Amino acid sequence: MIEDMDVARLMRAEVEAAEKPSAVNIERAMIAGRRQRWYARSAGAALAVVAVAVGAVTVPGLVAPDRSSPPSLEMVGALAPLEPYTGEVTSPDASRIPAALETIDPTVQYVRFGWLPSGLASLQYGAGLSQTGGLGVFLNGHAGDPQNWGGVSVHLYPKGVTPPAPQVMGIDQRAPTVSTAPAPDVRGAAATFTLYDVDGTDRLSLRWQYAPDGWAAVDVSPWAAGQDAREIALHVAQKLRFSTTERVQMPAQVMGVPQNLRLIYATVNGPLTPDGWRWYASVSYSAEPPTANPGTQWAKTLDVSFSPYVVMTDKIRAELNGKLLHEPPNTTIDGHQAAFYAAADPSWMERLDVLDVRGMVVRIDAHRGTLDEQGTKGLFQRLDLAGAKPDWRPSLMVD
Known part of the structure; x- marks a missing residue:
């Protein structure tokens, strides 16, 4: 399951990729490729650890509460224990998911925020198979510090998976x-x-079952003094908008993907402020079957992402503090400046960044063997970019 620490890392990586990437280091890319292949080889041994990480084992205190005998407070750590909640509870939204999710479709917008407290800077949604091996859905409101997760997150777990404790360090260390x-x-x-x-x-963490044997959680890490995390969690949970038919909105349509590739993950994020330009959207496809372990599925992927193209100004240069906003172009494609890099290692990857395509940067990362002989350049020419707009925003809040 995608977790808060994963969310923080994903958001930090995606913001860095969207806002201020440095030039591609092919040697570093090859090392990353070897690391992914190592993950694939060792994934069998890691499955037991991953199973614990995604909540295959019931975590104490997360069993459905018994209405006749509420659980007693149990002091385990050093922080002050919870007090009984006596505040008001807002009325719930009427939307629901009728049955626990047995599969996760990355193209579906399963949940949106209906209410959020002030002070949050950006929103992110993701669904599918995360790189840590968990299958699920997350929706995140982030307070803006890329180094520390502060904000509100929502998780929907597949049928039979119990929410785990938050991750602190590594997949086997829990809070x-x-x-x-x-x-x-x-x-x-x-x-x-x-x-x-x-x-x-x-x-x-506020946990309940959104459907029989299907758990949901709203987690709150306070980001301002005086916040009541319980009140925030309850209000957010009651106002969530659920759906199994709404589609994830993307800035452009990915077309022409080989039929042997499967969509395994999609994520979109963007600012809460109307004038913010920092948004990001990506989809990931795997050449491996769904029966393969998660490490193997992620070891051979095609990734297509979109971010805003920004004309450099003195203000933006000052914000970047010497870092590059986009990869330096070394070629052109269809009249657009582009950066193309191919690793010497034939089992690794090639990358194509095409600049200022209807106000966007289009990035395609492909492991060898995921595309035909035309490679990333051929796939770019098959994308449907007709409706792309530089002021695109993900639809993660109820209007």
């Missing part, structure tokens, strides 16, 4: 539980508050 306490019903289902100690800071 200790401080306390658990009963929460008011969420959308008609019994719910539980769990407080974790994540590197000495509070992380509150």
Whole structure:
């Protein structure tokens, strides 16, 4: 399952890629390629660890609450235990997912925010198979610090998967539980508050079942003084908008992908402010079958991403502080400046960045063997970019 620490890393990596990437280091890319192949070879041995990481084992305090005998407070960590919640609970949104998700379709917008507190800077949504091996859905409101996760996150877990404790360091290290306490019903289902100690800071998790045997969680890491994480979590949870038919909105359509590739992951993010230009969208395809372990599926992928093309100004140069905004072009394609790089290692990858395509930068990363002989340049010419707009924004909030 995609987790908060993964979200923070993904957002940091994607913001860096969208805003201020440096020139491609082919040697570094080859090292990364070898690392991915190592993950693929060792994935069998790691499956037990991944199973724990994605919640295949029930975590204490996360069993559905018994209405007749609410769980007692259990002091485990060093932070103050939760107090009983006595505040008001807003009425729930009527949308629902009728049955626990058995598969995750990356093209579906399963959840959107209906309400958020002030002080958040950006939103991100992702669905499918994460690089850490978890299958699920996340929706994140981030407070803006790329080094530390502060904000609100929503997770939807597939059928039978119990929410794990937050990740602290590595896939096998989990935050200790401080306390658990009963929460008011969420959308008609019994719910539980769990407080974790994540590197000495509070992380509150509100858990309930969105459908029988299908868990949902709203996690809150306070980002401002005086915030009541329980009130925020309850309000966010009650106002979520669920759907199994709404499609993820993308800035352009990826066309011409070989039929042997499967879409395994999609993510979009963007600013909350109307004038912000920092947005990002990407899709990932795998050449491996769905029965392969997650490491193998991610070891041979095609990734297509979109971000805004920005004309350099003195203000932006000052913000970048000497870093590059886009890869330096070394060729042209269809009249657009482009940067093309191919690693010497034939089992690794080639990368194509095409600049100022209807106000966007289009990036295509492909492991060898995922595309035909025309490679990334041929795929770029097959993309549907007719409706692309530089002021595109993901639709992650209910209008």
